[in-house]
Amino acid sequence: MGQRKVINRLKKYREEHEERILPELPEHIFIEILSKIPPKFLRNTFSLVCKAWYRLIRSLEFMEKINAVQHKPGIIVSFLVTPNCYIEFPYCKAKLLQIDEKEFDIKLTNFGPTRMGYIRSSCNGLILVSEPRPSTLCVRNMLTGSVLTLPACPSGCLHSFDECGAGLGFNPVTKEYKVVHIYSDGYGFEIFTIGSDKEWRQIPGPFKESYERPYDINHFRWGDVDIINGHVFHWIVESDEYFISMDIRDEKLRKTKLPNLRSKIKKMDYEFVEIDGKxxxxxxxxxxxxxxxxxxxxxxxxxSKVMVQGEEEQNGSEERKDKLPDFLKLFVVATLRNGEVIVLSRIRNPGNNESIYLYDMKTREMRKFKMKIKDGTRFIPHTSSLVSWTTEMDLSPNFTNISL
Structure with missing residues (x-):
């Protein structure tokens, strides 16, 4: 009997016995077993066994399980590699930084190809990337290889390095992914709903008149957004009183007040990070x-003020291996372990081995590591997932595998 006949007979046998075999074991048992298998084998091999396994591996329950078991949160460390950061459309390279829990150490692994576009943000394992050639925004899953290229923005923005701001979010109510883009608030914010919109939609910016802006419109550039819980977007502007926010569930822009300090707050003296979903x-x-x-x-x-780390907490701690550095020479880049660990980096001297610090807010332990920081280095919180698609409609609210 030829090989093709054997394959066809096995396929027919699986289809005939599929409904009878699978119910013998509860579905949660299958989920528990399959969640231990490396993702690339799940996608390329196990999902092809039969229709039931295909549906199971793409289901909401399974994706939540495998994310909890296999995909530890980390930080994408993205930096410019060619030819330099002074051109409009550079290429980037990225690594994934994660915590070694046993040793309170860091480990770095390669993330994506050696040359890729500029990473803007991450959401549910998907990354928003500005591709240099052509100048487009696309959504990628580096684990599954899925790619979705978005249509050109009505503003005509080319998404060059440091010339606009963009972020990818997920609406937990409608189960939709949205991309928010800002080139000039005079033009307005542009929003694209993946799987629902055919074109970008435009909403007015937060300022009606030029005098309302806390910055010089000729010199200020909107940067990439800080995203909390996947759906609340925040932009730092040149104000010592507020920053601009948007919840993509209602797409309304608002001014959010900065903490009330005794002195004026300078933009260069603070950063936003996510701690415990806030x-x-x-x-x-x-x-x-x-x-x-x-x-x-x-x-x-x-x-609310929740924590102060100061000199008084370090009295009598001379025996510590890693003493506190000068905080004015550091900036906070991200958090790990659901906000328990703050990651700090020195103000960069490009091309040199600079220090990365991990600070555990519970134990008050701080560790220092050396890392080569290059031009245009960015730190983006990221957790891998198995979200994948064949067409844009696969990311619509009716498609179950995006509901993470």
Whole structure:
């Protein structure tokens, strides 16, 4: 009997016995077993066994299980590689930074190809990338290889390096992915809903008149957004009183107040990070003190001071292996372990081995590591997933595998 006949007979046998075999074991048992298998084998081999396994591997319950078991949160460390950061459309290279929990150490692994576009943001294992040639925005899953190229923006923006801001988010109510893009607030914000929109939609910017802007419109550039819980977007502007926010569930722009400090807040003295699913404001008060404020209620704009790390906590700690550095020479780049660990980096001297610090807010332990920081280095929180698609409609609300 030829090989093709054997394959066809096995396929027919599986189809005939599929409904009878699978019910013998509860579905949660299958999920538990399959969640231990490396993702590339799940996608390329196990999902092809039969229709039932294909549906199971792409189901909401299975994706949540495998994300919890296999996909540890990390930070994409993206930097420009060619030819330099001074051209409009550079190429990038990226690594994934994760914590070694046993040793409170870091490990770096390659993320994506050696040459790729500029990574803007990450959401549910998907990354938003500006591709240099042609100048387009696309959504990628580096684990599954899925790619979706978005249509050109009505504003005509070419998405060059440091010339616009863009972010990818997920609406947990409608189960939709949205891309928000801003080139000039005079033109407005552009929003594209994947799987629903055929074109970008435009909404007015946060300022009606030029005098309302806290910055010089000729010199200010909107940067990439800080995204909390996948759907609340925040942009830092040149204001010592507020920043601009948008919840993509209602697509309304609003001003969110900064913490009330005794002195004026300078943009260069603070960063935004996510701690326990909330926006956190990390302020470098002095060379020996950082303050952490948390936006505990976004709707009511309630912000609370939750932690102070200062010189007084280091009294009698000379025996520590890693002493506290000068906080004014550091900036906070991200958090790990659901916000328990703050990741800090020195103000960069491009091309040199600079220091990366991990600070555990519970144990007050700080560790220092060396890392080569290059031009245009960015740190983007990321967790891998098996979200994949064949067409844009696969990412529509009716497609179950995006509901993470």
């Amino acid at each position: 926006l956190s404001f990390v302020y470098r008060a002095s060379s020996t003190q950082i303050d952490v404020w948390v936006l505990t209620d976004f709707g009511k704009q309630k912000i």
